[in-house]
Amino acid sequence: MKRYVILISGRGSNMLSLLDAGLPGACAAVVSNRPDAAGLALAAARGIPVATLDHRGFATREDFDAALAAEIERHAPDLVLLAGFMRILGDGFVRRFQGRLLNIHPSLLPAFPGIKTHAQALAAGVRVHGCSVHFVTPALDGGPIIAQAAVPVQAGDDEAALAARVLAEEHVLYPRVARWFLEGRLGLVDGRARLAGETPVGGALHVPHIA
Ligand code: GAR
Numbered sequence: 773m774k775r776y777v778i779l780i781s782g783r784g785s786n787m788l789s790l791l792d793a794g795l796p797g798a799c800a801a802v803v804s805n806r807p808d809a810a811g812l813a814l815a816a817a818r819g820i821p822v823a824t825l826d827h828r829g830f831a832t833r834e835d836f837d838a839a840l841a842a843e844i845e846r847h848a849p850d851l852v853l854l855a856g857f858m859r860i861l862g863d864g865f866v867r868r869f870q871g872r873l874l875n876i877h878p879s880l881l882p883a884f885p886g887i888k889t890h891a892q893a894l895a896a897g898v899r900v901h902g903c904s905v906h907f908v909t910p911a912l913d914g915g916p917i918i919a920q921a922a923v924p925v926q927a928g929d930d931e932a933a934l935a936a937r938v939l940a941e942e943h944v945l946y947p948r949v950a951r952w953f954l955e956g957r958l959g960l961v962d963g964r965a966r967l968a969g970e971t972p973v974g975g976a977l978h979v980p981h982i983a
Pocket of ligand 1: 782784785787811855856857858876877886939
């Protein structure tokens with residue numbers, strides 16, 4: 773059975789969507805860089821081994837990355853899933869796990885990398901927003917996109933309303949992509965995401981600008 777490790781920093785709702793999806797693999801551990809991450813208790817309650825590596829206890833980013841890599845490698849995972857993990861990982865770490873390291877980002881990349889993505893989307897006045905799952909490469913939020921889900925931006929939306937609409941799609945999209953990987957259908961080939969077998973196709977999404 774394939775093994776995966778999930779990295780979190782906070783609430784852990786994406787982590788839960790993965791743990792509760794009946795994926796064809798075993799979650800070997802959930803690791804947080806923040807001791808107060810609410811997701812840790814949720815994982816522990818499901819019998820998943822949890823660990824915290826507080827980044828503030830390390831002198832350099834490289835030291836933290838090395839300790840995190842060692843903690844992950846202990847579990848010999850086939851797949852590492854960043855699920856609301858809010859630390860930038862250095863090139864060495866990313867290269868070590870490249871091809872088996874996925875992230876979910878709350879925007880339709882390459883639009884709105886970084887943080888405060890919903891505020892960025894509202895400020896830009898886009899009519900369509902969403903989330904992306906991508907392979908992690910050294911380019912921040914710039915790795916090959918595997919799948920995206922789009923939602924409309926509605927009149928009167930504030931950050932919280934938009935975030936909630938996107939989050940509901942994150943909870944569907946990430947387990948779907950993780951399943952493809954664990955089934956051996958998804959890989960990083962020549963710098964691009966490749967998915968074998970049938971690919972779900974949606975219709976066009978037309979979202980008018982209504983004042
Ligand atoms: C999610 O919206 C996730 O996409 C985002 O943080 C939130 C974590 O929520 N991740 C990033 O912004 C990564 N740069 P969760 O802890 O409930 O899954």
